[in-house]
Amino acid sequence: DIQMTQSPSSLSASVGDRVTITCRASQGISNYLAWYQQKPGKVPKLLIYAASTLQSGVPSRFSGSGSGTDFTLTISSLQPEDVATYYCQKYNSAPQTFGPGTKVDIK
Amino acid sequence: EVQLVESGGGLVKPGGSLRLSCAASGFTFSNAWMSWVRQAPGKGLEWVGRIKSKTDGGTTDYAAPVKGRFTISRDDSKNTLYLQMNSLKTEDTAVYYCTTREVGATSAVDYWGQGTLVTVSS
Numbered sequence: 001d002i003q004m005t006q007s008p009s010s011l012s013a014s015v016g017d018r019v020t021i022t023c024r025a026s027q028g029i030s031n032y033l034a035w036y037q038q039k040p041g042k043v044p045k046l047l048i049y050a051a052s053t054l055q056s057g058v059p060s061r062f063s064g065s066g067s068g069t070d071f072t073l074t075i076s077s078l079q080p081e082d083v084a085t086y087y088c089q090k091y092n093s094a095p096q097t098f099g100p101g102t103k104v105d106i107k
Numbered sequence: 108e109v110q111l112v113e114s115g116g117g118l119v120k121p122g123g124s125l126r127l128s129c130a131a132s133g134f135t136f137s138n139a140w141m142s143w144v145r146q147a148p149g150k151g152l153e154w155v156g157r158i159k160s161k162t163d164g165g166t167t168d169y170a171a172p173v174k175g176r177f178t179i180s181r182d183d184s185k186n187t188l189y190l191q192m193n194s195l196k197t198e199d200t201a202v203y204y205c206t207t208r209e210v211g212a213t214s215a216v217d218y219w220g221q222g223t224l225v226t227v228s229s
Contacts, residue, residue: 036152038152043204043222044144046215049215085151095156095168095169098152098153098154099151
């Protein structure tokens, strides 16, 4: 099975900072990669699908890139409401494994 | 309005069984590929398995930790998804979410229930 890794596992940044999270697949998954945001006590929310397509209603400060095995989620200007854990997930085939998550908070 | 409402969670002893249900409304359930995702307390998201629509074969896939113990099924006449969990282990303790996602060429929909807590403990 394809394994998904994320780095870093956590980060602390200031409001307005540019934040980048990396997700890596152990084998190529083309662009079948989604990014989720989960705030404490809440259900996960889809941010990006097909590696780089912004889900409707998601602020444009979020962006995704990559293909194959290496992907990134970027928050161009971190806002207080972005405090959350971010997960990548492959969905090209089963199992649709999630990455271990990256916890983002404000410095 | 799309709704996914899970039920059936609770406390069960190791080795026991439990069946979760997910009642769906607000979309064409019979056409949807449905999944279960779980989250252990304080841990990350874990994909459990999925069932395709009957039109697409109705087949199931499972994550390695639950394969052979868990069974996903659906009743399209009742718009309900099920997760039968047998031979439960303490590490199966988690909130179980029912989800569906459809990714098209230019749009995507992604729905989650609020989850139901399963606690496996003696």
